[in-house]
Amino acid sequence: MVLNDIEIMFGGQAGDGSLTTGDLIAGTFKRMGLEVYTYKDFPSRIRGGHTNYVIRACEHADYGMSDHVDGLVAFDIEAVEIHAAQLRPGGFVLFDNSSDAVPEHLRRPDVRWYEIPLAKIAKGDLGLEIVRNTVSLGALAALIGMDMEIVREGVAGAYRRKGEKVVDLNLRAIDAGARYVADHFAGEPSGYGLVSKPDAGRLIMMGNDAIAFGALAGGCRFMAGYPITPATDVLEWMAQHAPAYGGVVVQAEDELAAINMVIGAAFAGVRSMTATSGPGQALMTEAIGLAGVLEVPLVVVECARTGPSTGMPTKTEQSNLNHLIFSGHGEIPRVVLAPCSVEDSFYITAEAFNIAEKYQVPVFVLSEQALCQSKATLPELDFDRVSVDRGKLIDAGEVVFGEYKRFAFTEDGVSPRVIPGVPGGMHLEAGSEHGEFGVITENADNRRRMMDKRMRKMESMAADLPQANLRGDDRAHVAIIGYGSNCGPIRETQERLLERGLSTRFLELRTLWPFPEEQVRAFVASADHVFVVENNYTGQLERLIRYVTGPLEKMHAIRKYDGRPFRPKEIIEPIERVAIEELVEAQR
Amino acid sequence: MATLMSPKEFATATPAWWCPGCGDYGVLSALKQALAELALVPKDVAFVSGIGCSGKISGYLHSYAFHGVHGRALPVATAVKLANAELTVIAAGGDGDGYAIGAGHFIHALRRNPDVTYIVMDNQTYGLTKGQSSPTSMTGYVTGTSPSGHPEAPINGLSLALAAGGTFLARGFSAQPKPLVELLKAAIRHRGFSVVEVMSPCVTYNKINTYAWFKEHVADVALDEGYDPASREGAFAMLNRSDKIPLGILYREERATLEDLSRLPDRPVTQQPLDGLEERFAALQERYR
Numbered sequence: 121m122v123l124n125d126i127e128i129m130f131g132g133q134a135g136d137g138s139l140t141t142g143d144l145i146a147g148t149f150k151r152m153g154l155e156v157y158t159y160k161d162f163p164s165r166i167r168g169g170h171t172n173y174v175i176r177a178c179e180h181a182d183y184g185m186s187d188h189v190d191g192l193v194a195f196d197i198e199a200v201e202i203h204a205a206q207l208r209p210g211g212f213v214l215f216d217n218s219s220d221a222v223p224e225h226l227r228r229p230d231v232r233w234y235e236i237p238l239a240k241i242a243k244g245d246l247g248l249e250i251v252r253n254t255v256s257l258g259a260l261a262a263l264i265g266m267d268m269e270i271v272r273e274g275v276a277g278a279y280r281r282k283g284e285k286v287v288d289l290n291l292r293a294i295d296a297g298a299r300y301v302a303d304h305f306a307g308e309p310s311g312y313g314l315v316s317k318p319d320a321g322r323l324i325m326m327g328n329d330a331i332a333f334g335a336l337a338g339g340c341r342f343m344a345g346y347p348i349t350p351a352t353d354v355l356e357w358m359a360q361h362a363p364a365y366g367g368v369v370v371q372a373e374d375e376l377a378a379i380n381m382v383i384g385a386a387f388a389g390v391r392s393m394t395a396t397s398g399p400g401q402a403l404m405t406e407a408i409g410l411a412g413v414l415e416v417p418l419v420v421v422e423c424a425r426t427g428p429s430t431g432m433p434t435k436t437e438q439s440n441l442n443h444l445i446f447s448g449h450g451e452i453p454r455v456v457l458a459p460c461s462v463e464d465s466f467y468i469t470a471e472a473f474n475i476a477e478k479y480q481v482p483v484f485v486l487s488e489q490a491l492c493q494s495k496a497t498l499p500e501l502d503f504d505r506v507s508v509d510r511g512k513l514i515d516a517g518e519v520v521f522g523e524y525k526r527f528a529f530t531e532d533g534v535s536p537r538v539i540p541g542v543p544g545g546m547h548l549e550a551g552s553e554h555g556e557f558g559v560i561t562e563n564a565d566n567r568r569r570m571m572d573k574r575m576r577k578m579e580s581m582a583a584d585l586p587q588a589n590l591r592g593d594d595r596a597h598v599a600i601i602g603y604g605s606n607c608g609p610i611r612e613t614q615e616r617l618l619e620r621g622l623s624t625r626f627l628e629l630r631t632l633w634p635f636p637e638e639q640v641r642a643f644v645a646s647a648d649h650v651f652v653v654e655n656n657y658t659g660q661l662e663r664l665i666r667y668v669t670g671p672l673e674k675m676h677a678i679r680k681y682d683g684r685p686f687r688p689k690e691i692i693e694p695i696e697r698v699a700i701e702e703l704v705e706a707q708r
Numbered sequence: 709m710a711t712l713m714s715p716k717e718f719a720t721a722t723p724a725w726w727c728p729g730c731g732d733y734g735v736l737s738a739l740k741q742a743l744a745e746l747a748l749v750p751k752d753v754a755f756v757s758g759i760g761c762s763g764k765i766s767g768y769l770h771s772y773a774f775h776g777v778h779g780r781a782l783p784v785a786t787a788v789k790l791a792n793a794e795l796t797v798i799a800a801g802g803d804g805d806g807y808a809i810g811a812g813h814f815i816h817a818l819r820r821n822p823d824v825t826y827i828v829m830d831n832q833t834y835g836l837t838k839g840q841s842s843p844t845s846m847t848g849y850v851t852g853t854s855p856s857g858h859p860e861a862p863i864n865g866l867s868l869a870l871a872a873g874g875t876f877l878a879r880g881f882s883a884q885p886k887p888l889v890e891l892l893k894a895a896i897r898h899r900g901f902s903v904v905e906v907m908s909p910c911v912t913y914n915k916i917n918t919y920a921w922f923k924e925h926v927a928d929v930a931l932d933e934g935y936d937p938a939s940r941e942g943a944f945a946m947l948n949r950s951d952k953i954p955l956g957i958l959y960r961e962e963r964a965t966l967e968d969l970s971r972l973p974d975r976p977v978t979q980q981p982l983d984g985l986e987e988r989f990a991a992l993q994e995r996y997r
Contacts, residue, residue: 323996337989339982342791344783361992366973366980368790373816377783380776384787387774388754388795389978392787410777501993503986515978539978540754540772540788540795548720548767550775559722560767560775 122210122312124154125178126264127186129206130256131199135167138195141253142173143495144274145260149177150324150497151270153317157184157608158495159685164349164433170198177314180615181497182461184490184608187689190312191264193256195238200226207231212310214260216252234263234305241296251293258297263310268298270316321500327462327492328395331421331485332357333501334469335393339508340419341367342392344381346374346400349433350489351423354395375400379407379420386416387549389515389539391473395421398431398440405447408482410551412452415527415535415574417476421469421485423492426683435683436490438604438655444484445633445664453533453577455483456633457586459491460607463498468586468630470506478511479534479581486632488655490685491605512536518543525556529569533576578634588636589628590643592618596625598695599647601640601665603629606653609686616692622699632661637668644669649698653678653691713747715740717770724768726761727835731908731919734882735829736768739798741885742892754795756785758805761836762829762908765800779810782817785824786966792976793823793967796896800827804834807843807863814865818872821900822966827892828865828903829882831910832917839913846916867947869903870940870959876902877943877959881926882909883919887955894957900965907953927952 128145130138142158149156154177163169176186188208194200194215204213204226212232215222218239227233236259242252254275261271275294279286325333332354335343343362345355359369372378378394385392396404401422411418424440426432444456455475459465469485476483512534519536521544528535535556538545547558553570555561592614602610607628614624627643629636644650644665652662652675659677666675678694680686718740726732743753750771757766759778766773772795776784785799806814806828817826833851834840840851841858844865849858866877876898880888888906895902907926909919929935929946935956936942943959973980 321997323993325996329996333989333992337985341977341980341982342787344787363971365985365988366975366977368970368972368977370787370790370970372783373812376780377813377816380780380783381787383776384756384774384784385791385977387784388788388791390791391982392791406777407780414774414776501989503989508982539792541751541792541978543751546750546770546772548773548775550767551777552775 122190124315125186126190126312126314127174127176127188128191128193128260129172129174129189129203130193131170131172131203132195134163134165134169134171136195137250137253138171138173140278141257142175144257144278146175146495147274147324148266148271149175150322151274151319152267152314153319154314155179155181155183156324156495156497159185159490160434160493161684162434170202172199172203180612182463182608183612184605184685185687187687191260191310193260195252197223197226204228210311212263214256214263216256232308232310234259234301236297236300238297241300242293245296246289246293248289251289254290254293255297258294259301261294262298262301263305264312265314267316322497323500324495324497325462326353326495327465327487328353328423329357330462330465331395331469331487331492332361334466335419335473336361336365336367337466337503337506338470338473339391340393340473341365342382342385342390343367343394344370344372344378345394345396346372346378348397348400350425350493351395351397351421353493354421354423375403376407379404382418383407383411383414383416386418387414389513391477393419393421395423397423397425398427399429401440401443409448409450409452411482412454412574413450413551414549415480415537417480419469419472419476419483419485421487424486424488432683434489436488436605436655436685437681437683438488439657439660439681440486441632441660444486451571451575453479453481453574454633455481455581455585455631456486457483458486458603458630458632460589460603460628460630461498462491462494462496464630465491466501467505471586474507474509475581475584477513478509478584479577480511480537481577486604488605494605514538514542514545516542519545521546526558527554527556527570529556529573532580533573534580582634585634586630588630588639590625591628592625593623594625596623597648598622598624598699599643599650600624600626600653601629601643601650601661602626602653603632603661605685606655609688609691610653612688613691613695616688617695635664635668640665641668644672647674649674649676651676651678651691651695653686655680655685657681713744713749715744718743718750720768720770722767725764727912729911730761731831731882731906731910732762732765732829734885734888735827735906735908736765738885738888739769739827739892741889742896745889746893746896748796752795754785754788754797756781756788756797756799758801758810760802760805760834761831762800762802763805765829779805779808780813781805782810782813782826786817786820786822789822789824790967790970790972790977792978793972794976797824798827798896799824800829803828803830803832803842803844803865807865814869815872817901818869818874820966821873821875821963823899823901825895825902825904828905829908830865830905831908831914833910833914835910835913849916864947866903866905866958867944870943870947874903874959875900875961875963878903878957879905879907879953879955881907881922881955883922884955887928891957898960900963922953925953926955929954929956929958
């Protein structure tokens with residue numbers, strides 16, 4: 121019996137409701153006290169085409185997907201065709217056999233098959249075929265020991281807005297699914313059992329919602345954006361919630377407008393952000409250079425997806441890191457932060473606004489499809505941990521015209537920033553090189569000093585940057601470096617390797633630029649093997665590390681670029697291979 | 709109106725630096741005059757410009773001035789207005805900035821209708837890159853990039869603006885300062901997006917559309933008896949006249965502004981509280997239980 125660790129996949133056609141049902145399951149797992157991670161593997165299409173939604177539940181917070189799918193809920197043969205191979209031996213398939221039987225060549229003998237006429241039950245017994253998903257939930261719940269009361273509460277909550285009739289229909293659908301399992305499969309247990317624990321007041325939230333919530337809590341009151349997968353949720357969340365806090369949200373005509381609006385609002389004195397993904401990020405590049413030279417604070421959320429060009433819009437990748445760090449003509453101070461979990465997405469985004477405003481720089485918050493569109497459980501948010509520090513902003517009173525220097529040379533590189541409306545502060549903010557008062561000049565000495573001043577901020581901000589987490593045994597010989605959505609699978613890798621007697625340490629980077637050179641150098645120097653885990657082809661993170669360490673034999677690349685997040689075994693296996701080779705070597 | 713302000717209040721210590729005789733001098737001085745006559749003060753004026761000869765104008769107007777990237781003055785100006793609706797927000801740029809690289813933003817600013825004034829300084833050439841053809845250059849215009857004559861038809865910016873939902877469209881001539889001041893004043897007073905296209909000759913590169921040429925071709929619509937700027941049809945016909953370049957207020961209507969329709973708070977967004985919201989946030993997180 122596998123207890124309290126299960127990965128369920130819903131497979132069917134896009135638009136057939138697997139998202140709603142998947143969310144219901146995720147919510148139920150959470151209320152049963154389990155930790156949850158979800159992964160959407162949707163096509164870039166609204167209706168039709170195969171889609172699947174993965175829900176992992178286990179006892180460890182902030183894990184990602186498991187090695188295998190434990191239970192596949194297949195609404196059609198295509199789902200079996202595509203996903204049966206991903207099942208763990210001993211796993212199970214819940215198949216809707218209303219119209220087709222499972223072809224024999226697809227019937228893996230090492231998994232259990234529960235063939236249930238979901239659509240027929242929905243249509244025949246309940247009168248409405250679209251509740252098929254809910255019937256499947258009832259059947260699944262019965263198979264794996266989900267708490268039926270919690271399932272029913274979840275269903276009632278999800279459909280409450282649609283009225284009592286809809287709630288009642290869906291509750292009957294749950295019962296019908298559960299009854300079918302009881303009637304037909306009482307003697308064929310699934311091999312999985314869930315045991316409820318206290319929920320302890322936790323939350324379940326999507327990464328993008330955590331980013332947007334963090335922005336609002338961090339004082340963001342202006343957002344402009346252009347819809348783009350997988351970043352649109354942030355714009356929608358802000359459009360829904362920011363006005364109640366005196367904020368304003370604009371859907372711009374393109375990303376060029378969006379980023380320039382953000383700069384305009386920030387210039388006027390509002391904490392401002394945009395959220396985009398690769399193609400939009402590319403369009404914003406010129407204006408981000410402008411923000412850098414104008415020393416206008418802003419936050420750019422980058423929800424990375426598979427590139428280049430359109431790539432795979434709904435799939436994950438970490439191939440935008442170079443772009444965020446190096447893109448643009450000319451040189452500006454900039455910050456790239458990468459949350460390592462949904463919970464961290466909230467805090468790091470809130471903090472991004474303080475860093476942006478204290479140092480008057482553009483700050484990127486880098487997430488990825490496998491993190492930003494995934495839901496996860498997290499503890500209650502601590503709003504006391506979020507504070508607003510506006511740095512050297514002058515938004516009231518007055519300054520003395522003729523004395524006030526918007527771009528004054530200062531020790532920390534940060535100059536007092538006045539906003540329109542403040543008496544005496546009139547000046548020019550120009551993308552052209554300028555002197556302390558803002559007047560455009562091509563004077564060589566000024567140029568050098570102004571570059572020094574701006575770039576100095578990269579050093580003065582050091583103490584305020586989010587610190588990397590060091591996980592595991594800090595003396596372990598095997599070291600791992602990674603960030604973003606890979607942190608979950610790496611954490612699981614560590615636990616599982618430890619169970620097998622191999623201790624590891626993991627440097628979970630949260631600030632990617634300015635690159636934490638000293639810390640990385642020391643971390644690498646003291647390890648025998650360093651595994652750099654990333655979702656891209658060229659090893660963008662590894663190259664950053666090599667800038668610091670130089671080429672080293674002991675560096676090992678673990679890369680994936682098929683658009684899907686790592687499963688832990690894909691990290692464990694290459695580490696074990698090296699560790700075993702070494703053992704063999706030592707025994708010779 | 710009490711006119712206590714002097715246009716000098718809007719002068720910068722930096723002198724304007726265009727070619728001697730450039731039409732842009734006329735635009736700058738008319739703008740300063742208009743702002744003074746409207747009794748505005750520099751601290752409350754946000755002035756956003758693009759790139760090119762025209763874009764330099766933000767460096768010469770004592771105000772909160774913003775000189776951004778090429779073609780993007782309008783998104784910046786729109787956001788400044790949304791952020792702080794108490795400011796008087798003016799954007800300026802050239803025919804390249806507004807009708808070429810920034811044409812997309814021009815259309816969307818028109819339909820959004822923020823309370824922003826946009827001055828398009830049209831010299832029908834790219835001056836700062838030394839005289840190439842622009843979107844408003846006449847067909848046949850010979851330049852370094854069109855040695856056999858410019859093969860494209862010019863854009864009619866105000867006609868485009870009318871189609872896109874403009875609520876205040878005017879055209880002036882930089883050599884006629886008095887009417888230009890009046891146009892700018894009316895534009896700034898207009899509640900909504902106002903476009904003032906100013907014929908601003910390039911004395912260095914454009915040897916066709918010269919001051920003398922304009923004097924021959926412009927006609928003040930105010931002299932046309934019975935011209936009604938409230939009529940879209942009339943405005944469209946006037947803007948598409950082939951014999952004359954009409955000057956004056958060509959179209960005007962009242963329509964809800966972007967600020968009106970954006971659920972803006974009573975006080976400017978810049979003044980909204982960012983602290984002490986823990987209880988409200990705690991209530992908001994309940995939906996994620």
